[in-house]
Each structure stands twice: as structure tokens, then as C-alpha cells.
Amino acid sequence: MMSLHRTSIYIFRSVDSRSVQQRLQHAVADFCDTCGIPMPQEEMLLTARTEQGKPYFPKTPQLHFSVSHSGEFWSCAIADQTIGYDLQKREQPRKETPEEMLARQQKLARRFFHPTEAEFVSLDCGNHFLTVWTAREAYVKHTGQGIDRHFSEHCVIPDHQEAWKGISGPSENVGWSAMGKYFWKTYYGSDYTLCVCAERPCHCIVTVCH
Numbered sequence: 001m002m003s004l005h006r007t008s009i010y011i012f013r014s015v016d017s018r019s020v021q022q023r024l025q026h027a028v029a030d031f032c033d034t035c036g037i038p039m040p041q042e043e044m045l046l047t048a049r050t051e052q053g054k055p056y057f058p059k060t061p062q063l064h065f066s067v068s069h070s071g072e073f074w075s076c077a078i079a080d081q082t083i084g085y086d087l088q089k090r091e092q093p094r095k096e097t098p099e100e101m102l103a104r105q106q107k108l109a110r111r112f113f114h115p116t117e118a119e120f121v122s123l124d125c126g127n128h129f130l131t132v133w134t135a136r137e138a139y140v141k142h143t144g145q146g147i148d149r150h151f152s153e154h155c156v157i158p159d160h161q162e163a164w165k166g167i168s169g170p171s172e173n174v175g176w177s178a179m180g181k182y183f184w185k186t187y188y189g190s191d192y193t194l195c196v197c198a199e200r201p202c203h204c205i206v207t208v209c210h
Helices: 020-035 098-112 115-123 125-143 161-167
Strands: 005-013 064-070 073-079 083-089 174-178 181-188 192-198 202-208
Touching (some): 005 020, 073 192, 098 125
Antiparallel strands (some): 174 181
16 A cells, blocks of 8 residues: 655644744644654754745755645645645625625636636536635645746646546545646635645645644
């Protein structure tokens, strides 16, 4: 049986008194303890950014991380492989009805998503829009390229409809492959969608930090 890589996701409240560096150190300490590997010294966890803005640990290249924040939460993912991670809150502006929100999301999908993704969203916009959105964000964080003029050229879901059944609807803890990458999606509470993009299949664990 293939051994899955581990990805640990840590969720902090945005008002948490710890600094971003302290939150990352807490997350790395837990990841290392869980995996049974030595915890790097504090100075080994100083962060830097690539020219494209992707954050990384220059002195600890064997560990990878990705950060996201939305709504009430700040979150990060730690892994032993290159990853991208996104957390998004399902938000409905007060001035919009549920029907107007879905119409707006479908319009956004047609304008900014790959045509295959827009078709997928049209089948169940309420659930599929954030699945695609978080997967797209996770993908560009994984590659480090960010959102650029090529954003709509990528397709982060399988290109055949038969495979869509496994990621359709409100299903939690689902994984799939697209563009040679592995994607994993779950939910936190009723309002937040989380997605990881990695080079290889991974086992994802979510931890809420107090």
C-alpha cells in the first residue's frame, strides 16, 4: 500500500494574541511531534519569500507551509512536500438574496474560471463554486505564480464528468487529481471551505488551536 504524505492544517482565530511567526512555530512543533521528527531551532524557522511572493523556510527546506485567512480565522498548512492551501468563508452580502448570490457566483465562474470548471459550477453553484475557488487559490499558492493573466487557463477539476461525482455536493474529506497535482477538500463548520494542493496524495488532518 502506498504511504501517504501527511499535511497538517492549523486553524487559529484571527484575534489570537500570538504573532504570525509564533503561530507558524506552534504549527511546526506539532507537525514534527506528530511525525516523530526533530523540531528545528527557532532561528531555522525564519521565513522569506520568492520573487513571486511565495513564503518558505529558507533554512529548513524539508518543511513546507502555506498560509490563508478568511472571516474570523487565520490558518496554515504544514507538510513535507510543496503545497498550496486556501481557506474561504461562504459569505452572502446583506443586500443580496440567496438567489442573487448564486447568480453572481455563476457570473464570476463564467468570467474567471476555465470553461470546464464553469460547467461544473453550474450543476450545483451553492457547493461547487467554493470547491473550485479554493482549489484554484491552493493551486496558484502551490506553484507560487499567484493570480495572473493565465489564471483562467488552468482547470483544477478532472476534465471528465464521470470523475465529478466524487467531488460533487457537500461531501467532506474528498481528494482528486488534476493537472498532475493532488487536491483535497473539506469543510470547517458550516461556512468555511478548505482545500490543499500538493505534488503527491496526502493524508490531511485539521487541528483547531486555542
